[in-house]
Amino acid sequence: MIDELNIIRFWDPSQQRSRLAEMQPAQQERDNWWRGVIESATRMAVSSEKISMQDRQAWVQLALTALDCAHDMNAVNKLEVAIQRANLSAALSRYGDPIEFNDSLKPDDVAQNCLACIDLSYEEAASKTVDWRAQNIEVIRSLRKIKNLVTPLVSLADKIEDEPTRLETQRWINLLPVLP
Secondary structure (H helix, E strand, O other): OHHHHHHHOOOOHHHHHHHHHHHOOOHHHHHHHHHHHHHHHHHHHHOOOOOOHHHHHHHHHHHHHHHHHHHHOOOOOHHHHHHHHHHHHHHHOOOOOHHHOOHHHOHHHHHHHHHHOOOOOHHHHHHHHOOHHHOOHHHHHHHHHHHHHHHHHHHOHHHOOOHHHHHHHHHHHHHHHHOO
16 A cells, blocks of 8 residues: 555645545445555654654645545544544644645644643533543543643643634643643
């Protein structure tokens, strides 16, 4: 698969989408295949300090195109998209501002998308962390989801320009130590 991805990484996103749609396997294997494509492109984008900016941008674009395409094909949900974008943005931050690699990785937007996926209010979440082991499994899953959404924002928090978003993000980051 990586050989094919290496070929299409410099293509226009609409051409990438078409080729990826052609490459996808049968329904029962489809979701994992999309996750494999996303993971492969993401790994290539962030794993080496020795690749050029142009190569990194191309891998980032392919990862984002695959993520959007997988979402459109119902292979990944909105939560997975938000977490994947946040993790990609956080990993890229060690090489520079994530927006340098792709406009859609603006830390404000990434944070807002993550915060929008949180299904508990801050107050509810904070109160449920006091004795989270005594909570039912659904509450624990919600708290874990919050942790998965907020953890990548730690490395992006100082890059968030919108003050309300930055403050809300920091508030959730402060809750991380007590989340399961």
